Amino acid sequence: MREGKDVIRETDSREVARYLGYHKVKPDPAMEEEIALCLEDLCRAAEPRAVWRRCALEQKEDGLLTVKALPEDPSSGILMETASRSLSRNLRGCSLVCLMAATLGPGPDLLVRRAQILNAGRMVIYQAAGAAMIETWCDEINEEIRREAQAAGLFCRPRFSPGYGDLPLSLQRNFMSALQMKKEIGVGLTDSLLMTPTKSVTAFIGLGQEKTACPREGCEGCSQAGSCSFARS
Amino acid sequence: MNLRDRLGKEWLFCDGGMGTILQARGLAGGELPETWNIKRPGDILDLHCAYLEAGADIFNTNTFGANALKYPDNLEEIVRAAVRLAKEARKRTHREDAFIALDIGPTGKLLEPMGDLAFEKAVALFGEVVRYGADEGADLVLIETMSDGYEAKAAVLAAKENCSLPVLVTTIYDSRGKLLTGGTVDSTVAMLEGLRVDGLGVNCGLGPEQMLPIVRRLTEVASVPIIVNPNAGLPRTENGKTLYDVGPEEFSSWMEQIASLGIHVAGGCCGTTPDHIRRTIEKVSKLPFRPPYPKKRTVVTSFSQAVEIGPKPVVIGERINPTGKKKFKEALRSRDIEYILSEGLRQEDAGAHILDVNVGLPEIDEPEIMETVVKRLQSVTALPLQIDTSDPAALERGMRLYNGKPMVNSVNGKRESIEAVMPLVAKYGGVLVGLALDEGGIPDTAEGRLKVARKIYAAAEEYGIPAEDIVIDGLAMTISSDSRSARVTLETLRRVRDELGGHTILGVSNISFGLPRREIVNAHFLTMAMTAGLSCAIINPGNEAMMQSYRAFLALQDLDENCMGYIAAYAGTAPAPDAVSARPQGAAEGQKAAAAGPMRLGESIERGMTERAAALTREGLLTKDPMTLINEELIPALDRVGQGFEKGTLFLPQLLMSAEAAKAAFEVVKEQMAGTGRKIKGRIILATVKGDIHDIGKNIVKVMLENYGYDILDLGKDVAPETIVDTAIRENIRLVGLSALMTTTVVSMEETIKLLREKKPDTLVVVGGAVMTQEYADAIGADCYAKDAMATVRYADSIFDA
Structure with a gap:
């Protein structure tokens, strides 16, 4: 797998512009320069880390999903149980699921806090660039998981995170303990279930025997579709 | 026997993995390991006995994750049971010589500002565990697997405040030698030694092979005994399964290499077994033992950075200080913390290495504001801080909540001052500034100042503060009232360095008080002081003349390799005496300004050019009255930008940059209108x-x-x-x-x-x-x-x- 710092350097500045609300408009050259500088600062400040784990998945008719440690794992038992129609749809036909967590570390949050004091314009650019960057990092982890799956003759489903659709945010607690996220990648959970550092993502990636047509994902699958000003055009 | 009688004097060995072995015995995922102290005590007892029989001298209670967040109802029962099992194992194996370590792991929550666990709450959580464990008969406290130095500090304070047992701390580094919060070996060692731990080191995360460079650095910087507890190799995932596959033979060979670097306690962590420990003991105990020795380094740290004082002069930013600053005083009174933070960040951008923090005003609650400012500053800057106050309560609040080893400004030769300040430095750690004055006032000769300095060093020794943690302030007094004063100060610097082997600090600009064009004198005095041995210059790094002296000195004294620092600062710049060299607020501002040519105020605001807007406002005020300027230029420009945003022709970052530019313009107007300013809506x-x-x-x-x-x-x-x-x-x-x-x-x-x-x-x-x-x-x-x-x-x- 590639070095995290090399991966995040490839963050697409067009994605940053989209998060900033540039809808079908290109930023002017001065703003493009500003975005590029902020991306550079973020690349220096970020420490991309990730952790993932393959687990057994049981699905019942009523949408109840159970994620268990694999039989050969050193620790056994149920890692999480949840009823979610959205996730069931995403994981249909899978008997394995990969749990992943990725973060850019505390550096980007520090940059945002600094800019909050010195330069509000940069504050929002760091925020948007950080969002694009963590997605880029997640794509790389996703790709690694896909490669591992492919080697075992398995196919990946699009990644699906707590908070999407009807999937409860409370599952973050299970992710924390199943992946030892604090120890492994330095990600914690507030009492209100928000991850810190804020540029962190958890997700399920279903692994199935069959290559299925991907369910609708991203902007198209979102409940806010149609009313969101950040939608991909 | 007390651990302190043996630690650092002979080889000692820790036990190995606990969690990984409990998993092998059937601990389920999601099941809390400490519940086995009550549910399956036999398994815990067996494990302890196996390690004691393998020869471990220090073994951990099964309390790694025990805290009130995870055990709100039965923490006391869990901790007491754990220590009792350890005592039982010691008896059963006839290893009464072995030491029971009350094992303390991270809380599982992230501390503020990264997470939502308050520092004092963390201290309280750890304190509870320490009280039960110490009362039940643990011999030491072992704080381990800490990936955040701040959390480690909370745990050390909790241990020290709730028992008198020895405290050992091991942290978890990644393969690049960093904690997850960004701390390094250097920053972690300085902070923990400042907190007076009995030993420190590294555990978990890596195998012995990957730990080598980290251990090497530990042996170079640590003065206290070093503990190394690696995993049985890097965890490897195979079909989703986590494996540690370095066996006892290979592990112990690596440990031989590690031990010969000069460590003092060896053991294992995840994946290691009694066999790993037995083989390690067999091999390592044959090696010659080298006791730890003082490294005599003067280091201040933040959560992630270590600044060493001595190798070359460091710049301490003086701007966070209300003295003589109307605006700063006003910010303190109105609790405009962001203004105070912005003063700090600008100095960082201008090249400061450490920030002095003085928030004392007679009419405010200084301890409270010190706490707020230190907390907020360390959430936005990685520079170490110098806590500057004459109020011992404010000093303690700042030092306690500080995430690292701070500088402390200051103590002087008066008994009262020594008794107020030195106990705090002995408890929390810090590099202490000692002013060369005492009950007799400021000595007017270098000899007199050295005498006070010697007194301060002697007092520090009484309090257990090492000499390298003292920096002597040679006292810069204005030459306008005593023309000899600079010479006395310079001689003091020289003699502290040559006769006492110490470091020095000066508030440089005091030298010119009362003179015109002060920076001419200040900049030259700075060069002379550094030549005389000055280690720390308290200056305004935003003052270009001072930074020019500083950078030129480094280049001339072979302290700036290939003049890289000098070139980075000045290549391509013009020798404009009035130019401000601070990094422009908008990166593209310079470029935009160059392309723009003559420009109206409104346009500079629309284009988000902060400095240009301020300059044009100053210019505009020469010919127009403030209200006309506001109503005819500022407000219309803001409206155009606002409407552009609403129509979707202009976007959020531009809106905010324009807002910042307008803010700068309003500030200028406010200054000129002597505080009357705009009407608040x-x-x-x-x-x-x-x-x-x-x-x-x-x-x-x-x-x-x-x-x-x-x-x-x-x-x-x-x-x-x-x-x-x-x-x-x-x-x-x-x-x-x-x-x-x-x-x-x-x-x-x-x-x-x-x-x-x-x-x-x-x-x-x-x-x-x-x-x-x-x-x-x-x-x-x-x-x-x-x-x-x-x-x-x-x-x-x-x-x-x-």
Whole structure:
């Protein structure tokens, strides 16, 4: 797998512009320069880390999903149980699921806090660039998981995170303990279930025997579709 | 026997993995290992016995994750049972010589500012465990697997404040030698030695092979005994299964290599077994033992950086200080913390290595404001801080909450000062500035100042503060009242260095008080002082003449390799005497300005050029009165930008950059109008609601509202409904703006509105945030839903302008 710092350097500045609300408009050259500088600062400040784990998945008719440690794992038992129609749809036909967590570390949050004091314009650019960057990092982890799956003759489903659709945010607690996220990648959970550092993502990636047509994902699958000003055009 | 009698004097060995072995015995995922102290005591006992029989001298109680967050109901029972099992194992194996380590791991929560666990809450959580464990008979406290130095500090304080047992701390580094929070071996060692731990080192995360470079660095910088407890190799995943596959033979060979670097305690962590420990003991105990020795390094740290004093002079930024600064005093009184932070960040950008923090004003609660400023500063800068106060209570608050080993400014030769300050440095750690003055005043000869310095060194020794943690202030006094004073100061610097082998510090610019063009004298004096051995220069790094002296000195003294620092600062710059070299606020501003040619104020605001806007305002005020300038240039420009944003021809970052430029222009007007300034349209509370830590949206709204003439009471993020309502009542506020980013925290928003309706029904509420919609806003009873910052401005105008 590639070095995290090399991966995040490839963050697409067009994605940053989209998060900033540039809808079908290109930023002017001065703003493009500003975005590029902020991306550079973020690349220096970020420490991309990730952790993932393959687990057994049981699905019942009523949408109840159970994620268990694999039989050969050193620790056994149920890692999480949840009823979610959205996730069931995403994981249909899978008997394995990969749990992943990725973060850019505390550096980007520090940059945002600094800019909050010195330069509000940069504050929002760091925020948007950080969002694009963590997605880029997640794509790389996703790709690694896909490669591992492919080697075992398995196919990946699009990644699906707590908070999407009807999937409860409370599952973050299970992710924390199943992946030892604090120890492994330095990600914690507030009492209100928000991850810190804020540029962190958890997700399920279903692994199935069959290559299925991907369910609708991203902007198209979102409940806010149609009313969101950040939608991909 | 006490561990302190053996630690650092002979080889000692720790036990190995606990969690991985319990898993092998059937501990389920999600099952808390410490419950086995009660559910399956036999298994824990067996494990302890196996390690003791293998020869371990220090073995851990099964309490790694035991704290009141995980065991709210039966923590005491769990901890006491764990220590009793350890005692039983020691008896059963006839290893009464072995030491029971009360094992303390991380809380599982992240500390503020990264997470939501307050520092003192962490101290309290650890303290509880320490009390039970020490009372039940543990021999030492072993704090381990810490990936955040701040959390380690909380645990050490908890241990020291609740028992008198030896304290060992091991942290977990990644393959690049960093903690997850960014700390390094250097920063961690300095902080922990400052806290007076009995030993420190590294555990978990890596195998022995990957730990080699980290251990090597430990042996170079640590003066206390070093502990090394690696995993049985790097964890490898195979089909999703985690494996540690370095066997006892290979492990122990690596440990031989590690031990010969000069460590003092060896053991294992995840994946290691009694066999790993047995083989390690067989091999390592044959090696010659080298006791630890003092490294005599003077180091101050932040959460991630270590600044060593001595190898070359360091710059300490002096600007966070109210003395002689009207605006700063006003910021302290009105609790405008952001202004204070901005002074810090500008100095960092200008090249400071350490920031002095002085927030003393007679009429304010200094301990409270010191706590706030230190906490906020260390959330925005990685520079170490110098806590500067004459109030011992403020000093203790600052040092206690400080995330690292601070500089402390200052003690002097008076007995009263020594007795107030030195115990704090002995407890919390710090590099202490000693002023060369005492009951007899400021000696007017170098000999007199050296005498005081010697007295300070002697007192430090009594308190157990090593000489390298003292920096002597040679006292710069103005030459305008005594023409000999600079010579006395310079001689003091030289003699502290040559005769006492010590480090020195000066508030450089005092030398020219009362003279015209002070920077001419200051800059030359700085060069002379550094030549005489000055280690720390307290200066304004924003003053270009001073930084020129500093950088030129480094280049001339072979302290700037290939003149890289000098070239980076000055290549391509013109020798403009009045030029300000601070990094422009907008990166593209210089380029834009160059292309722009002559420009009107309004245009500079529309294009978000902060410095240009300020300059043009100054220029404009020469020919126009302030109100005309505001009404004819500033306000129309803001309106054009606001409308552009609303129409979608101009975007959020531009809106905010324009707002910043306008703010700079308003500041200039305010200065010129001698405080009268603009008319305030109204006062508004802004807050991100309880449970929500995302405050960017709220901050955007704040910038815009301020621009449009509102006074904002910013209550921050994660704000309780009661705080918002109480403030609204106390300050009689007409409009409250609430922000929430997650559906889960909209509930707090609803609660806040409910409480507000009940207690202060005439206050209006505007809400916003990523998940907010008009329907949602209606459902929770808000008066207005604002889809963005401009919408909030328009709503506020509709209320206050009407």
